[in-house]
Amino acid sequence: MANKKARASGKRSYWLFKSEPGAYSIDDLVRDRRTCWDGVRNYEARNLLRDDVKIGDGVLFYHSNARPLAVVGVAEVVREGYPDYTALDPASKYHDPKSDPENPAWFMVDIKLVAKMPQPVTRESMMGEVALKDMMLLRRGARLSIQPVSKREWDRIMKLAGLKLG
């Protein structure tokens, strides 16, 4: 996978994490400063969290099912993939009754806030950017909640946000 290759050469990777603000919003992250990204229950996204998302990687925090639809913040990975314990907790809304403690099916990472966008970078504004036209996020039916982002896309979004971040 391209990301593994990038890792071997020591490069930083970039990701987009989706969240419905009703479940967990950028303001929740501003309050918490750091959080575990629990509740991912899709195998493709799980594989990324388990194998590819690494400490120091950049994360775009995106509000889905919200107004406005937008990248609303920047975060950084501070802990790499480890078992998502909410899968084993019957009291959790993310409980997975089929989950086996001996062989965890679901993984999460920890992220910390880097910055809340001064202005949200809206989906609408992103759709007008040629440099972003290939973003998975903007493709029809792209439901993956953990998505790879290219450096070019990352840089453009930082520019749109008016942020001077690596």
Added chain:
DNA sequence: GCCAACGTTGGC
């Protein structure tokens, strides 16, 4: 609220 685009489930 609609519905396309998925992913999952389960009968066979």
Added chain:
DNA sequence: GCCAACGTTGGC
């Protein structure tokens, strides 16, 4: 393993 039915995601 196939695939129809079903459930979910998420933009519109």
